[in-house]
Amino acid sequence: MSSVGEGLVxxxxxxxxxxxxxxxxxxxxxxxxxxxTTNPAYGKVPSERTLNEKLRLGIINLxxxxxxxxxxxxxxxxxxxxLTKAGHGGTLVPx
Amino acid sequence: xSGVLPVALESASKIIGxxxxxxxxxxxxxxxxxxxxxxxxxKIIKSFVGRIYQKPPVRSSVKRALRIxxxxxxEILEIQYPFVLMRIxxxxxxxxxxxxxxxxxxxxxxxxxxxxxxTRTGPFKEDETLVTMHELSEATYMWKQMNxxxxxxxxxxxxxxxxxxxxxxxxxxxxxxxxTHGADLAVPGIAMLHEGIRPGDAVGIFTLKGELVATGxxxxxxxxxxxxxxxxxxxxxxxIMNKDTYPRLWGRRKSQ
Numbered sequence: 001m002s003s004v005g006e007g008l009v010x011x012x013x014x015x016x017x018x019x020x021x022x023x024x025x026x027x028x029x030x031x032x033x034x035x036x037t038t039n040p041a042y043g044k045v046p047s048e049r050t051l052n053e054k055l056r057l058g059i060i061n062l063x064x065x066x067x068x069x070x071x072x073x074x075x076x077x078x079x080x081x082x083l084t085k086a087g088h089g090g091t092l093v094p095x
Numbered sequence: 096x097s098g099v100l101p102v103a104l105e106s107a108s109k110i111i112g113x114x115x116x117x118x119x120x121x122x123x124x125x126x127x128x129x130x131x132x133x134x135x136x137x138k139i140i141k142s143f144v145g146r147i148y149q150k151p152p153v154r155s156s157v158k159r160a161l162r163i164x165x166x167x168x169x170e171i172l173e174i175q176y177p178f179v180l181m182r183i184x185x186x187x188x189x190x191x192x193x194x195x196x197x198x199x200x201x202x203x204x205x206x207x208x209x210x211x212x213x214t215r216t217g218p219f220k221e222d223e224t225l226v227t228m229h230e231l232s233e234a235t236y237m238w239k240q241m242n243x244x245x246x247x248x249x250x251x252x253x254x255x256x257x258x259x260x261x262x263x264x265x266x267x268x269x270x271x272x273x274x275t276h277g278a279d280l281a282v283p284g285i286a287m288l289h290e291g292i293r294p295g296d297a298v299g300i301f302t303l304k305g306e307l308v309a310t311g312x313x314x315x316x317x318x319x320x321x322x323x324x325x326x327x328x329x330x331x332x333x334x335i336m337n338k339d340t341y342p343r344l345w346g347r348r349k350s351q
Binding site: 008009011012013014015016019020022023024025027028029030031032033036037038039042043044045046047049050051054055056057058059060061062063064065066070073074076077080081083084085086087088089090091092 | 096097098099100101102103104105106107108110111114115117119156187213216217218219221222224225226227228231232235238244247248250251252253254255256257259260262263265267268271285286287288289290291301302303304305306307317320321335340341342
């Protein structure tokens with residue numbers, strides 16, 4: 001086992017376990033390779049992304065207020081955060 | 096209608112289809128137009144759990160053809176005549192207003208939906224990650240006017256949460272670049288994966304650091320992948336990661 005990036009794999013796998021827990025996904029991870037490492041020079045654990053990185057690769061768990069359409073709410077968020085693109089998961093009719 | 100509406104930003108928008116097609120949960124208030132016994136009410140509501148036929152309402156965004164939708168569960172939370180508060184867990188695209196109208200028809204007295212709130216969209220629920228427009232606008236103010244980006248940074252979840260309900264395939268660093276260029280995932284690139292994956296399942300392809308590279312459709316089961324040394328394991332569907340995140344190690348002659 002290589003020492004560089006070993007702790008990084010642990011942190012990466014911890015993050016993946018956190019995702020599974022968030023979604024209530026109860027599945028075991030099965031190891032295929034005996035030796036796994038990842039190079040710290042490329043990419044990063046998603047929880048360590050900067051705000052600018054999150055604005056490009058992020059998602060907001062929004063509590064939509066009654067009244068405006070889902071479309072209007074997304075348009076406000078786009079304008080507020082200065083984004084070119086945003087999308088929502090499943091239309092909620094206004095009322 | 097209010098409630099859980101995940102909003103994906105910029106490149107994260109590519110995963111929105113996986114949320115649209117995900118299970119939804121609602122809390123709704125049904126108003127009965129006449130009296131029915133509690134026993135009958137419970138029995139009829141229970142009969143709507145399972146596969147039901149549903150015709151989309153007049154004012155709807157889809158073709159008004161009879162569709163089959165699955166209702167996974169209906170739980171009566173409270174009865175205060177003429178109101179019935181219930182939690183409904185259903186397949187995407189189910190019209191709750193219509194479901195309640197149909198329950199009223201079968202009860203014989205008629206009913207309509209008084210209030211509706213979505214409490215779950217796929218992996219997103221009413222938990223500590225849920226934020227109001229007010230909280231979002233306050234955090235944006237802190238960022239833009241006060242130069243404090245922590246509140247907004249805390250609110251925005253990594254895109255990975257949006258596909259957290261999918262089974263995952265974790266790949267070696269060396270396989271990442273090819274996937275971001277659209278290649279399918281071959282068995283040798285896989286480091287680990289979830290048990291129980293079957294051919295045809297939608298899966299998330301992740302790096303060992305936990306980053307989402309792409310989504311795909313499994314071509315092999317977990318067992319087949321473990322037992323194979325080659326072949327296409329996952330057909331790449333949507334690439335999320337930027338192409339230049341990991342170095343390109345393929346398609347070039349080996350240099351010394």
